[in-house]
Amino acid sequence: MKRIHAFVLAATMSGGVALAANAGDGLTLSAPDRSTIWVEGDVASIRWQSGGDGALCIGLGMGGKDLGLLNDCDTPAGEGRFDWTIPEGRFTDFGIDGTRDARVMLFRADGHGDAVLSAPFTVVARRPPATTSHADAIRRFYALLGSEPRAAHALLSPFRLTLETAGGAKLSYPPRPDFLTWQESGYGDIARVEIQAIEDVSQQMHWAREPEPMLGIRRFSVSLAETHRDGTTMRRDYFIDVAGGYLAGEADPAPSYRILSIGTGP
Incomplete structure (x- = not known):
């Protein structure tokens, strides 16, 4: 060696x-x-x-x-x-x-x-799974989380994104962590996830008048049940922001959607 x-x-x-x-x-x-x-x-x-x-x-x-x-x-x-x-x-x-x-x-x-x-x-790295809409990116993420965690991880945005309004207000989305750090943060303990409700709440939020919707960013309220590998099940409620765009360098580009953030508060 x-x-x-x-x-x-x-x-x-x-x-x-x-x-x-x-x-x-x-x-x-x-x-x-x-x-x-x-x-x-x-x-x-x-x-x-x-x-x-x-x-x-x-x-x-x-x-x-x-x-x-x-x-x-x-x-x-x-x-x-x-x-x-x-x-x-x-x-x-x-x-x-x-x-x-x-x-x-x-x-x-x-x-x-x-x-x-x-x-x-x-x-x-292998190209992330295909997605057809903002909501589909969320559904695909949780469908893959327990069985194909690397594919789920690939649906998280790898970029840092900072938005600033004319008034100086800022919103920043951090890049996804590396796979091992992400797994150790708790995602590696999840065996399967059942989405119980998903709703687009972009227009209900105060930032609906801000730059995010113009840039293809939408927010969803998601309720789900997480079953962990030890057999325990927990109910979770999240607000998830998703961005939509196109893959660069493609001869016939298809829409691409990535999760920017998963949080418990709006």
Whole structure:
């Protein structure tokens, strides 16, 4: 493991390596390369050519940090390929939405020859679930909360949003916390949620005359029953603000809705 870390750190400090590094003993890494984009949850393919036999160790790094081995140093060099399902959050649990500095390392299990290091490539989080309206974002969030918490977490806005009126009044929405912090705040204890009532109360609030509705932000009153993993059920009443917009960079953009805040007071 120390050897893997040393190669990642050296490559980062030196400003990068060739697109396909060659260990000098016939071991060449062909994928991933600089154009590769991995998506968490998908199956990634690591490919190489080898002039020798024996077993290979396959390691992973990000930004100079060692993220460990992907195998048990038992993959035959002659196979030329290793498929790995990227765990959700393997990169984005660190409070980021992705990285452009992921690297794969190969070296022979018997210690002979040099390690081979890929060029830096990109890893991104899986796209959040599709939503069709402000209220649908809330329903999807609670439907996914117990069974697919990462998908639910992705429906929370990742941005800090601060609004200010001409009179100087301000309203600020913080960005979502990273997944592990969010889970530890209590959401990880929830097994399932039943929404008992949901009502758009935007026009009932004093801020209906403020900028929020103009920017596609709407407020909902939500009553629900939370069943926790220990079997207890609690009734909750929340006010939830949701923003609507469009995903940038899409050839045919579809509406996208994100939860800005969940609170107990209006």
